[in-house]
Amino acid sequence: MKRKIIDTIIEKIIFFCGILAIVFVTLIFGFLLKEGFAFFKEYGVISFIAGKLWYPTSDPAQFGILSMIVGSLLVTAGACVIAVPIGIMAALYISEIAPKGVRDVLKSFIELMAAVPSVVIGFVGMVTLVPLVRTIFDLPTGLTAFSGSIMLAFMAMPTIVTISEDAIRSVPWSYKEGALALGATKWQTIRRIVLKAAMPGIIAAVMLGIGRVVGETMAVMMITGNAAHIPSSIFEPVRTMTATIAAEMGETVRGGMHYRALFAIGLVLFIITFIVNFIADLFLGKSKK
Amino acid sequence: MDKIKVENLSCFYGGQCVLESLDINVVKNEILTIIGPANSGKTTFLRTLNRMSDLNTSYSRKGTVYLDDENIFNMNMEKLRKRVGMLFAMPIPLPMTIYENIVYAPKRLGLVSKKNEMDAVVEQALKDASLWDEVKDRLNSSGMKLSGGQQQRLCIARILAINPEVILFDEPCSGLDPISTAKVEESMIELKEKYTIVLVTNNVKQASRVGDRTAFFLMGKLVEIDKTGTMFVSPKQKQTEDYITGRFG
Numbered sequence: 103m104k105r106k107i108i109d110t111i112i113e114k115i116i117f118f119c120g121i122l123a124i125v126f127v128t129l130i131f132g133f134l135l136k137e138g139f140a141f142f143k144e145y146g147v148i149s150f151i152a153g154k155l156w157y158p159t160s161d162p163a164q165f166g167i168l169s170m171i172v173g174s175l176l177v178t179a180g181a182c183v184i185a186v187p188i189g190i191m192a193a194l195y196i197s198e199i200a201p202k203g204v205r206d207v208l209k210s211f212i213e214l215m216a217a218v219p220s221v222v223i224g225f226v227g228m229v230t231l232v233p234l235v236r237t238i239f240d241l242p243t244g245l246t247a248f249s250g251s252i253m254l255a256f257m258a259m260p261t262i263v264t265i266s267e268d269a270i271r272s273v274p275w276s277y278k279e280g281a282l283a284l285g286a287t288k289w290q291t292i293r294r295i296v297l298k299a300a301m302p303g304i305i306a307a308v309m310l311g312i313g314r315v316v317g318e319t320m321a322v323m324m325i326t327g328n329a330a331h332i333p334s335s336i337f338e339p340v341r342t343m344t345a346t347i348a349a350e351m352g353e354t355v356r357g358g359m360h361y362r363a364l365f366a367i368g369l370v371l372f373i374i375t376f377i378v379n380f381i382a383d384l385f386l387g388k389s390k391k
Numbered sequence: 392m393d394k395i396k397v398e399n400l401s402c403f404y405g406g407q408c409v410l411e412s413l414d415i416n417v418v419k420n421e422i423l424t425i426i427g428p429a430n431s432g433k434t435t436f437l438r439t440l441n442r443m444s445d446l447n448t449s450y451s452r453k454g455t456v457y458l459d460d461e462n463i464f465n466m467n468m469e470k471l472r473k474r475v476g477m478l479f480a481m482p483i484p485l486p487m488t489i490y491e492n493i494v495y496a497p498k499r500l501g502l503v504s505k506k507n508e509m510d511a512v513v514e515q516a517l518k519d520a521s522l523w524d525e526v527k528d529r530l531n532s533s534g535m536k537l538s539g540g541q542q543q544r545l546c547i548a549r550i551l552a553i554n555p556e557v558i559l560f561d562e563p564c565s566g567l568d569p570i571s572t573a574k575v576e577e578s579m580i581e582l583k584e585k586y587t588i589v590l591v592t593n594n595v596k597q598a599s600r601v602g603d604r605t606a607f608f609l610m611g612k613l614v615e616i617d618k619t620g621t622m623f624v625s626p627k628q629k630q631t632e633d634y635i636t637g638r639f640g
Contacts, residue, residue, distance in 0.1 A: 281485065284473075285473035286496065287469050
């Protein structure tokens, strides 16, 4: 009897812990929706998303976030262009080519890279990369979308490398053997068989990397220059959605229009990362089959 | 005429000898079957013939193997594997369609390029592997969706498509039911018209059914090699007799 009660209690505790994550996400989403919708009702969704001007404190205030959406997308796209090819090739090197000693060292360093706080990456980028970009490209300022993309690529790389590496390593040895026995070279085997079989996992890795980049705040705030205008090239300062929320939340009046506008930005971000993660999950599920 | 000639071959895994000073030959257009209990070195021998063993870093070897008087250890590995195809115990279709599975290797090796050439190669290979009638209407479905026996014959077709000289079979029927086994054996016997075949098998009866000659390996050594008919009727060695009559192994 007593054992049965203990069993039931433990079961309930475990269930509670399991359900907690869902509760938290739902609460956060609900809160974002509540504040966001209150804002949309007053200002309108179209003029919010497609509006080019962001003057939250002038009168009448302007809350157009198009420049920030463009800024976020530009920095993210730039980071992907850098991080995806390097990340996948690094994963291939680690799982297929590197001798065992090199592989272990590389793996632990890449995992260590994931542990560097983003503010440190931002700081290092600000004092080293930003002046370098300015002198090399002869720009008025080195605080550009380009600099932000480079630093964010550093942050996406560990995710992309570790998850792709798992996917590549789980390609059965027999596939490679089958291809090699048919006279394929090592490179042909990697390109046509290994990459193909690991592709769903690699796409998931890229998506998770993108998710990390889109949501990143501290490093981009320190490096991208935070100018709320639509950039005409990657060598201009941009402002991302995340940086806007972080920079302005302290200056708002609780419950005011500006305050709610920031929540509405949060809602847009949430939807973007949700979609990215959803796609990643889709592919991860596929690679397990 | 000898297709393959092995002289004083010894193989090691991590310094431990698994195959000891082996001298053996494979005659052109014969089926040489190799029997023996586990750890007798038969699979190591087979995987040395197309240098698949070289992929294992703890593997090393001494001695020479000649393919048509050419030392295979001096040959380009990819070229060797084009001439010496291999079929594994587990059928492993590559993760693509039936059609692509077969044209994969010929395309890589530059043997075919035009669509009609590829169609011809696929049809011929599947016919030679006696699989054509079963799959001709679904060449574009995945190779993984076939049954085990069909997958194994697809793998045979895949090897035939690169037109090798020698085919190595590594226990090709160990995962198959008796009917599929009979079909694979049937195609092996047809194949020896054109190819030279080395078959490693754990199934002594299979060796007696398809082998022209049979070699018995034990503990890394060749105990006896003879015409299959002779060996199964009157083996010279006591150990051979014990093994084929099922007294051990």
